[in-house]
Amino acid sequence: MAYETRYCSHCANPLRWITAAEDGGDVARLRCPACGWTHWGNPTPVLAAVVEGDDGRVLLARNAQWQEGVFGLITGFMEAGESPEAGVCREVLEETGLRAKSLRLLCCSEFLRMNQVLIAYHVRVDGLPGDVRLSPELLEYRWQTPEESLCWPAGTGYALAEWIKQKGVEPRFGAFRPGQNPEPDPQKWPVRYWDQDPRFVVAPQLG
Known part of the structure; x- marks a missing residue:
């Protein structure tokens, strides 16, 4: 509703x-x-985590409200009084029981359908693959290599694709749910950073 x-x-x-x-x-x-x-x-800030273990695989999880076979990234709303970095570490811990040991900003994008702005991080976590303890919001999880992962052409799917590309693997796209368009939006993929936008000029390094 x-x-x-x-x-x-x-x-x-x-x-x-x-x-x-x-x-x-x-x-x-x-x-x-x-x-x-x-x-x-104004759009609501949503944090997304491409959670990577020490073996180079990414953690995907199925929300309790999603149909069987549909998996996505770990996401959550940023809370008042916390930074995006603290928020994404909190979300990963709450949703998976895993603690972040390093992170870096992956990409930011709009998600107009939900009036959200997505702030995605690449998060390396402590622990073994079997240490995952899902929150009640999530039903099941899987670990996948970049080669095994299929990206979805909307929202956080582009963040996963960017992580895969940075691993030196060509991302593959498919529909998030049956009947949806499996092709990425050319306005959103590949990810374009602000310093690649002809409207802006990269400032010189300060001496």
């Missing part, structure tokens, strides 16, 4: 689509006609 904001959180009046001047020009947003409060609808 999809939820939407319908009432002002300040005065409880119904919101309406109202166009108003902003820094970038006139923009229509849900606004309160009584007190002027604006529902910005």
Whole structure:
């Protein structure tokens, strides 16, 4: 079920689509006609972890709400008061029982369908493959090599593909669920970093 904001959180009046001047020009947003409060609808930060063990395999897990055979990355919402780095380590520990011993930023991307911004990390963990202890949200898990892994052309699937590519393996894509388009979006894959965007100029190193 999809939820939407319908009432002002300040005065409880119904919101309406109202166009108003902003820094970038006139923009229509849900606004309160009584007190002027604006529902910005900013995307929610979601953390994703490509969890790698010492043997070079990646951990994929199946959410309890997903159909059989569908596996994905370890993900979770960033909490108030924590950094993205602390948040992704917390999520990995909570969801798998494994402690992160090193991490690096892998990529960031938008996930418009869910109004989210995905912040993905490559996380190396302590422990053996059999040490995984799943949270109640997850039903089962598997460890896969980069060659065995099939990426999905949406959301966190591109983060997994980027990790596989950095391992020197050509990523393979397939539908996340039956009936979905198995081909990656050319606007999202390959991952394009800001310093590869012609609109920006890479600043010189400070001496």
